[in-house]
Amino acid sequence: MQEQLELVLSYARGVWKRRWWVLAIAWLVAVVGWVFVQRLPDEYESSARVYVDTQSLLKPLLRGLTIQMDVGQEIRLMERTLLSRPNLEKIVRMTDLDLAATTDVEYEALLNRLKGNIEMSKDSRQNLYSISYSDSDPEQAKRVVQAVVTTFIENTIGERRDSTATASAQRFLDKQISEYEQRLRESEARLKEFKQNNVAFMSGSGGYFQQLQNAQTQLETARLELKEAEERRDSILWQLENEESEDLLMPDFGLGSGASVATPYDGRIENLNTQLDSMLLRYTEQHPSVIELRRTLAELEKLRDEEVARATSADLSPNADDRGPFYQQLRLALSQAEATVASLTARVANFQSKAEALQAKVDTVPEIEAQLTALNRDYGITKTKYEELLNRRESALMSQRVEEDVNDIQFRVIDPPRVSATPTGPNRPLLMAGVLGVGLVIGGGLATLFSLLRPTFTSTLLLGQITGVQVLGTVSYQVATGEARRQHRLMLAFWGGTLMLLAAYCALVAYNLFL
Numbered sequence: 258m259q260e261q262l263e264l265v266l267s268y269a270r271g272v273w274k275r276r277w278w279v280l281a282i283a284w285l286v287a288v289v290g291w292v293f294v295q296r297l298p299d300e301y302e303s304s305a306r307v308y309v310d311t312q313s314l315l316k317p318l319l320r321g322l323t324i325q326m327d328v329g330q331e332i333r334l335m336e337r338t339l340l341s342r343p344n345l346e347k348i349v350r351m352t353d354l355d356l357a358a359t360t361d362v363e364y365e366a367l368l369n370r371l372k373g374n375i376e377m378s379k380d381s382r383q384n385l386y387s388i389s390y391s392d393s394d395p396e397q398a399k400r401v402v403q404a405v406v407t408t409f410i411e412n413t414i415g416e417r418r419d420s421t422a423t424a425s426a427q428r429f430l431d432k433q434i435s436e437y438e439q440r441l442r443e444s445e446a447r448l449k450e451f452k453q454n455n456v457a458f459m460s461g462s463g464g465y466f467q468q469l470q471n472a473q474t475q476l477e478t479a480r481l482e483l484k485e486a487e488e489r490r491d492s493i494l495w496q497l498e499n500e501e502s503e504d505l506l507m508p509d510f511g512l513g514s515g516a517s518v519a520t521p522y523d524g525r526i527e528n529l530n531t532q533l534d535s536m537l538l539r540y541t542e543q544h545p546s547v548i549e550l551r552r553t554l555a556e557l558e559k560l561r562d563e564e565v566a567r568a569t570s571a572d573l574s575p576n577a578d579d580r581g582p583f584y585q586q587l588r589l590a591l592s593q594a595e596a597t598v599a600s601l602t603a604r605v606a607n608f609q610s611k612a613e614a615l616q617a618k619v620d621t622v623p624e625i626e627a628q629l630t631a632l633n634r635d636y637g638i639t640k641t642k643y644e645e646l647l648n649r650r651e652s653a654l655m656s657q658r659v660e661e662d663v664n665d666i667q668f669r670v671i672d673p674p675r676v677s678a679t680p681t682g683p684n685r686p687l688l689m690a691g692v693l694g695v696g697l698v699i700g701g702g703l704a705t706l707f708s709l710l711r712p713t714f715t716s717t718l719l720l721g722q723i724t725g726v727q728v729l730g731t732v733s734y735q736v737a738t739g740e741a742r743r744q745h746r747l748m749l750a751f752w753g754g755t756l757m758l759l760a761a762y763c764a765l766v767a768y769n770l771f772l
Contacts, residue, residue, distance in 0.1 A: 279700035290692030299680035303398035309384040310667040402674040476608040483601035490594035522561035525592020545603040
């Protein structure tokens with residue numbers, strides 16, 4: 258540490274020995290630099306503030322109906338591209354700065370200077386932009402700021418009203434809609450053709466297996482009802498046979514060849530006619546139950562005619578036997594039971610034929626239904642996409658109309674471009690201080706360089722280290738009285754020159770501050 262300190266002190270003593278060089282160079286650099294700084298033209302700063310309002314009243318009203326654009330992103334993009342070359346060229350033309358540039362080099366320098374001097378800042382909490390520009394001509398600075406504000410506003414609004422991107426999106430949507438419309442028509446044609454070719458296998462509501470299960474259930478129910486009806490008929494028939502075995506006969510007086518003859522078939526025929534009238538209200542003549550009932554009715558009428566013929570031919574006497582009322586009721590109940598059995602038999606046959614027909618299609622109908630489901634699925638997907646594209650196109654059209662008719666970005670110039678009455682630059686006191694510092698550094702650096710080129714030893718320690726010889730002692734030098742006075746006067750002159758340099762700096766600073 259002692260060695261480094263001695264080395265530094267040695268350099269300082271070498272500079273001090275050449276202090277007049279330092280002072281002279283400092284004066285020279287300071288005078289030249291201060292003259293240059295003083296002759297720099299005054300700069301005037303023009304500034305303006307613009308507020309961008311992005312809170313439109315239409316946003317909550319049109320939410321869900323139109324495509325909401327990110328207005329903040331558009332503003333940030335314009336903020337970043339404001340000082341692009343096309344915008345700078347536009348600003349140059351608006352302010353007539355291009356008239357001063359006669360060559361391409363001057364024009365490029367003009368654009369670079371303009372880009373470097375234009376400053377744009379934004380309030381972090383609000384959309385408040387500050388734009389400033391400095392120039393030696395205050396009116397020119399004001400025109401440049403006005404041109405920047407105009408460019409910022411026009412480019413933002415023009416970018417939003419530029420229909421190029423919207424038209425491109427519209428063309429894309431129209432193309433997609435046309436393609437999906439064609440696909441939808443093809444799907445409808447395939448579905449229609451498939452249904453026409455397989456109309457015999459088309460199942461109603463519930464699907465094939467549901468219909469098959471319903472048919473089997475109806476068949477089992479009809480069979481059960483038929484079995485119950487047959488048992489009821491057999492019971493009535495058994496009672497009728499017992500009644501006939503008892504040979505209960507009632508006399509019939511007044512019967513003759515010309516009188517009307519009552520037969521056991523009259524009640525059954527009347528009951529069947531009533532049932533026939535009821536069925537014709539629900540079914541047609543071709544219904545199996547109607548056909549079976551008419552067949553039964555025809556057989557009963559034939560039997561009744563035969564019975565009447567036998568009674569008439571036999572010419573029964575008044576003492577002839579006749580059946581009692583209970584027997585007649587049994588015959589009537591038997592007729593009704595047989596009619597019910599016939600009707601249920603026809604119903605069972607009908608349900609069985611349906612179930613067998615559906616069972617025969619067990620391998621064909623599910624495959625057809627699967628193909629139909631796939632066609633319906635493809636048709637549904639295509640239709641959904643088609644309708645979605647139509648909705649998107651309507652939203653895009655409405656969004657375009659909103660952008661054309663209503664501007665949801667409002668620009669308000671809070672502070673119009675203005676120029677301060679006093680120059681804002683250059684900062685001459687600071688520049689003069691820098692010039693003074695540079696002069697002292699250059700002078701000190703040259704003094705240090707000369708001391709290295711022509712070194713002198715001011716310390717025994719440093720001499721011993723450099724020469725490698727042990728220093729035994731030093732010889733002092735006694736300055737004479739005349740020499741001492743001369744050195745004193747030189748010292749006073751040096752400090753006087755230094756003070757004059759500082760006084761000149763202070764005077765110039767005061768002049769620029771209070772002028």
